[in-house]
Amino acid sequence: MSLGHDAALTQLRAFLASAGLPFNSRLPPERELSETLGVARPVLRKALAVLEQEGQIWRHVGKGTFVGSRPLDTHADIAAVARRTNPAEVMRTRLLLEPEVAAQAAVGATPAQIQEMRNCIERSRSTESWRQYESWDNRLHRLVAEATHNELLLALLDTLNAVRRTVTWGRLRPDRASPPPDHHSFTEHEEIVAAIEDRDVQRARDSMRRHLEQVERKLLRPQSS
Amino acid sequence: MSLGHDAALTQLRAFLASAGLPFNSRLPPERELSETLGVARPVLRKALAVLEQEGQIWRHVGKGTFVGSRPLDTHADIAAVARRTNPAEVMRTRLLLEPEVAAQAAVGATPAQIQEMRNCIERSRSTESWRQYESWDNRLHRLVAEATHNELLLALLDTLNAVRRTVTWGRLRPDRASPPPDHHSFTEHEEIVAAIEDRDVQRARDSMRRHLEQVERKLLRPQSS
DNA sequence: CGTTGAACCAATGCGTGATTGGTTATCGCG
DNA sequence: CGCGATAACCAATCACGCATTGGTTCAACG
Numbered sequence: 001m002s003l004g005h006d007a008a009l010t011q012l013r014a015f016l017a018s019a020g021l022p023f024n025s026r027l028p029p030e031r032e033l034s035e036t037l038g039v040a041r042p043v044l045r046k047a048l049a050v051l052e053q054e055g056q057i058w059r060h061v062g063k064g065t066f067v068g069s070r071p072l073d074t075h076a077d078i079a080a081v082a083r084r085t086n087p088a089e090v091m092r093t094r095l096l097l098e099p100e101v102a103a104q105a106a107v108g109a110t111p112a113q114i115q116e117m118r119n120c121i122e123r124s125r126s127t128e129s130w131r132q133y134e135s136w137d138n139r140l141h142r143l144v145a146e147a148t149h150n151e152l153l154l155a156l157l158d159t160l161n162a163v164r165r166t167v168t169w170g171r172l173r174p175d176r177a178s179p180p181p182d183h184h185s186f187t188e189h190e191e192i193v194a195a196i197e198d199r200d201v202q203r204a205r206d207s208m209r210r211h212l213e214q215v216e217r218k219l220l221r222p223q224s225s
Numbered sequence: 226m227s228l229g230h231d232a233a234l235t236q237l238r239a240f241l242a243s244a245g246l247p248f249n250s251r252l253p254p255e256r257e258l259s260e261t262l263g264v265a266r267p268v269l270r271k272a273l274a275v276l277e278q279e280g281q282i283w284r285h286v287g288k289g290t291f292v293g294s295r296p297l298d299t300h301a302d303i304a305a306v307a308r309r310t311n312p313a314e315v316m317r318t319r320l321l322l323e324p325e326v327a328a329q330a331a332v333g334a335t336p337a338q339i340q341e342m343r344n345c346i347e348r349s350r351s352t353e354s355w356r357q358y359e360s361w362d363n364r365l366h367r368l369v370a371e372a373t374h375n376e377l378l379l380a381l382l383d384t385l386n387a388v389r390r391t392v393t394w395g396r397l398r399p400d401r402a403s404p405p406p407d408h409h410s411f412t413e414h415e416e417i418v419a420a421i422e423d424r425d426v427q428r429a430r431d432s433m434r435r436h437l438e439q440v441e442r443k444l445l446r447p448q449s450s
Numbered sequence: 451c452g453t454t455g456a457a458c459c460a461a462t463g464c465g466t467g468a469t470t471g472g473t474t475a476t477c478g479c480g
Numbered sequence: 481c482g483c484g485a486t487a488a489c490c491a492a493t494c495a496c497g498c499a500t501t502g503g504t505t506c507a508a509c510g
Binding site for chain 3: 254255256270273284285286287288289290
């Protein structure tokens, strides 16, 4: 019985119409459905592919076939994202976001915020461990984000940072050592804050980008001084 | 041997110092650690509680005890962010992110992804309701994000879109109407995809920015045709 | 040339049992 | 009584194996 795939398609449509399944409900697996409809699996699959193309159903390996439109998988879970990504992607994303964030911070930063940024830099200079340094570094970058006065952007950057902290678990520095006084970030941080203080949008953007490029260089080649 | 809990605490500190465990690494379970240190579990637990209070370690049932600070579960509370932000901020953030996303998509998009983009545009032209149109529009923008091959960036954009949908939940369009055939987004979408297909990074960035600026204009003055 | 049937693959879901931090109870010892 | 050691138990989590499911390949058949 060589039912053409067009015949199988009409038969499948009739089945769905008669079943009257609600949205997001699962319909029988392919093997079972092919037997109920009396068509071979490859033919049934072609018919299902048509319905999927039409947006009437969506399928996923291991889960099944469902009625309605595919729910976009919100990767909001930090740990799940951290598992899929890698340090290189994190840096690419920071380079995409943070220069523009610094630019907008140069527009909206309040004097109090700028003062707090300087405070962070000062304290980061006199830490006794990399761990403390990173704490002040994080706080500085978040202050820049707050200075944009964009709550949504701030939330996105918080998510990014949470992922960053999770994903860089492989890197272990000897916590005994402390950042050297000529650490490149010190002067770079000061350039960024100075640009923000001068309301120099372009310079804020550029200095942040240069800073992150340096960080990226260190990250990919940690042995280079 | 009644070792006071203070003695156990110093012993535990010595153990952690000698072990030199990296951040986010798990240390032995309580039962095992109590045996190696020669102290009873309740006493060890008190010492661990002190370290946890100090922020040096964090614990969770079923997972274990870990070095460092507890990973803050800012699991992107969409609703909370949506309450703090507003449509203008959403558009500012989209304008900050998506042009650069389009640029990177122009670099990494696969032929299959480009074909799928064209498919989205075609289907969005022949929808019968704004709701269906927005569904295809969302899918198109997400395809562009996927084409960057940056899982972290994709997750951030998903969060942004979730917030956007929540924020614009109040304003509903009459769903019986359908997008007019000369809707500005049609040609703009095609420009974006064409630029991506041509691997023209700058043009992809510019066309996406122009598109979003148009969307912003419509959003702020929805009555203007 | 298309259809069929079968086997295989990778991703997912599920159930079972082990592991782990947290809690409670009991006993020993001063 | 007070303090600590020991044990048992609880709930959350994880690790593992196994079945299921969509996706793919391939040989056989008409």
